[in-house]
Amino acid sequence: MSAAETAGAVISIRTPRDYLLRRDACSYGYFLLAPNYWDTRGETLWRVLTLRTGKAALARVRQGAKAGSPLRVAVFGAAIDRDGRADVRAQLSRMLRLDEDERAAREFHALDPRFAKPGRSRLMRSPSMFEDVIKTVTSCNVTWPSTVTMNARLCEVVGTPVKLPRRLREALAGKPVHAFPTAGQLARARPATLRARCRVGYRDARIIELARLFTLPPSRGGIDQTRLQDPRTPDDEVYKTLIDLPGIGPYAAANIMQLMGRYARLPLDTESVRHGKTVLGLKGSGAAIMKRMARHYAPFGAHAFRSYWFELWEFYERKHGPSWTWERDTTGRMFTAALLKKG
């Protein structure tokens, strides 16, 4: 029995004319983090989603060879009705930025024509802001392999498992089978569990507090996602809100902002310093290089992060081949400044 013969539902999702799954899904490191899985052979994205019903479902996302052709999504492990289809579409659309303004992409390419021909403009993210925030926290003050481990353990220990019949489970062996924890699940988790079983270290209490803030309504001190995601809310206001959250500093706040589609600020870290030194030829202390990098990308204005990021991404691809060929357990674990210096 093949997986194709056992899908519960098949959904078609229209894409923008320039959309290319392998390039646009494999455009940011999160495509290597659970519960995402990129199958390099089939050029297929697998992702466990938590549906509004609370059930977990495994989605298999494919696209024909031509850019702009629709995504074909097969859903395993949960019955999908009309509302369920809309739910899957909405989550994948956010994750793959299918709803991103095409005019903004054209504006970016006009400012930075290097990425017009390869068609780069979209950065992969998570189906929810909450997951983006927690993934960002798990990427702070650790090397990339630890981030990979933390996300895998959070899903396995706290996330909802996909319920699959035995024959189907066998057919899908090797694919992710636990969803990313919801804010409610993480808010109820014990710090000791996160520390000991998910290997999150001192981030335990901060993750739980962040999750709690995502479960509360704004009127009771919770995070006002509607206001933060409203394009009319100024960047400075969003930054100030984010940086006041536990575990979120200047790097994390700027990274969450780019994940929200606000690209003017640069999340600068040690990897940025390496890039500034080796690719841009900047000199000085780490702090001095960061200041110079901010000035270097300032002409790209509202698209500064995209210019920086795709420049960095193409540097990785020159070293290791196209991102859609990176195996999760080999090349996909290499992305730290120290390892890249050696590479």
Added chain:
DNA sequence: GGTAGACCTGGACGC
């Protein structure tokens, strides 16, 4: 406002 040190984990390295 700037700086130093603690926070944890996992990998590299030397013995």
Added chain:
DNA sequence: GCGTCCAGGTCTACC
């Protein structure tokens, strides 16, 4: 196999 060192952003105390 064991111990030590180091990388990695945030937070707090202190100047």
